[in-house]
Amino acid sequence: MKLEQEAFLTSLKVERALSVHTISSYRRDLNQFVLYLGEEKKLKMISQRDVRGFIASLHGKFAAKSVARKLAAIRSFFNWALRVGKCESNPARSIRGPKIPKTLPKAVPVDDAFGMINAQSSSKHDLRDRAMLEVLYGCGVRVSELCSLNVGDLSSQTVGSVLTIQNGKGGKSRVVPLGSYAFEAINLYLESRIASSALDPLFLSARGKRIGPRAVQRVMNARSQLCGSYATPHSMRHSCATHMLDSGADLRSIQELLGHASLRSTQIYTSVSIERLLDTYDKAHPRAKKENKK
Numbered sequence: 001m002k003l004e005q006e007a008f009l010t011s012l013k014v015e016r017a018l019s020v021h022t023i024s025s026y027r028r029d030l031n032q033f034v035l036y037l038g039e040e041k042k043l044k045m046i047s048q049r050d051v052r053g054f055i056a057s058l059h060g061k062f063a064a065k066s067v068a069r070k071l072a073a074i075r076s077f078f079n080w081a082l083r084v085g086k087c088e089s090n091p092a093r094s095i096r097g098p099k100i101p102k103t104l105p106k107a108v109p110v111d112d113a114f115g116m117i118n119a120q121s122s123s124k125h126d127l128r129d130r131a132m133l134e135v136l137y138g139c140g141v142r143v144s145e146l147c148s149l150n151v152g153d154l155s156s157q158t159v160g161s162v163l164t165i166q167n168g169k170g171g172k173s174r175v176v177p178l179g180s181y182a183f184e185a186i187n188l189y190l191e192s193r194i195a196s197s198a199l200d201p202l203f204l205s206a207r208g209k210r211i212g213p214r215a216v217q218r219v220m221n222a223r224s225q226l227c228g229s230y231a232t233p234h235s236m237r238h239s240c241a242t243h244m245l246d247s248g249a250d251l252r253s254i255q256e257l258l259g260h261a262s263l264r265s266t267q268i269y270t271s272v273s274i275e276r277l278l279d280t281y282d283k284a285h286p287r288a289k290k291e292n293k294k
Helices: 002-014 020-037 048-058 064-083 110-118 126-139 143-148 180-191 213-227 233-246 251-258 268-284
Strands: 154-157 160-165 174-178
Touching: 002 020, 002 064, 020 048, 020 064, 048 064, 110 126, 110 213, 110 233, 126 143, 126 174, 126 180, 126 213, 126 233, 143 213, 143 233, 174 180, 174 251, 213 233, 233 251, 233 268, 251 268
Parallel strands: none
Antiparallel strands: 154 160, 160 174
């Protein structure tokens, strides 16, 4: 099954242009499935019972969302195998995944977002860290997109500055507006280092290489401690969208900014804003709740 697995992963890269991170997730999930079955198990011998047994073995060990993702990876693998004639049926097709509880994205308050960006740090990478947070919060980019930015992706237009995201989710590119604070922060950072080519990474690690997602998370942790709040790169992206919606931005604009393929993905922020509105209404409006009279 290993040969078929590698051929499937190659097809994800070539045909569907999935990111390296997504393909790595597929690889881990399929490796776990193969380990459960035993490497000697032939592809055509795998049954619905095998898939059910694997999914059952995950309960209590992984979150429902992780189990659903693993099942989706197996289903996609067998769809490919069926299409190229490696098997005669998809044993995972009719298996239902676990019910995933709906969770609303957590946005940090505006003051906390400002606090993390403006926190006074003694780090020698303070200019870089500040610029990264300005981009995460100001542009709503994914952490993988932040790490893949090059110097040449920054440009000025007649109406303002923009960042070009060359390889977003699904290999799609998009252009996002860059606020004046973020533009200034990036330029201050670039003035502190040498960039000889437009293809040079925009954000460098302590070793002078392209920065990675884990290093960005460490920066977020350090900045969080400085201002007494907590946020992740992804929660800064959520905060960007939520705060824009709260200030009157329309969903289509936010969809384009975030790079969502479907408006359905963006509509979750409507629920976030409604929840905040209801909370504010309950606290502020004199007719929101009846008083308990004794």
